[in-house]
Amino acid sequence: MSYAKQMPPTNALAGELRVALGQAARRIRQERGAAGLTDPQYNVLLWLTKKGPLTPGQLAEIERIQPPSMTRTVNGLVELGLVQKAEHPTDGRQVVVSLTENGVAEVAETRRRRDAWLTARLQEMSADERRLLTDAIELLRRIAQS
Template structure:
């Protein structure tokens, strides 16, 4: 298959697979943008809304709304910034950590169940493809 055609096929297949996996959500049923904020805080530790906006590549007012929704749901807490009295720092709560864990569990369970229907050879191909896709994503 020529490289441009392969690029198109992979883009469509990876996009559809990603959307299907993301449809598996924890009990809070968070939209992708809110779940992504939880993941950034889990990965980086407490962050300001401005830092989160930069990471998500959105405007700060949009991130403030997202953080407020997460705080209202008890998934994050807002505290005083240690050096800037005007800023707040957003941290995960135990409920936020539990939501991340449950969402990951549901996504892994869905995918594992579908992978189990494949032949061992198909699973081996996907294992090799996962490594290649990871390298592409990291480039």
């Protein structure tokens, strides 16, 4: 595959990159663990994996959604046995949400499926294409962190 293409104007490149990244992200998110969680439910599990136990209010703030919406999401995860609620150690009006062993397993399984899907796609590519993607990773990180 030749990459010696004419460079599009920067605004056109931005639009094409945005669309391609969105499509790739949506396709990767289709690979899910056995629980078949929605994106908001899975995001809660990811935040709890990354930050440890949090209140529903903290989760709502992180996800930039209204607390009642987060309460519904958390309650659904409790019903699935993926998170548990416990009394807040200093504020009796609040609860703290944490992952259960099943929640940890669901995150691991979803990551495994997503990595397996993406690995299979990468194995279909030539070595030159994989090298190009390797170079692009740093550029995409720079964009994401700006």
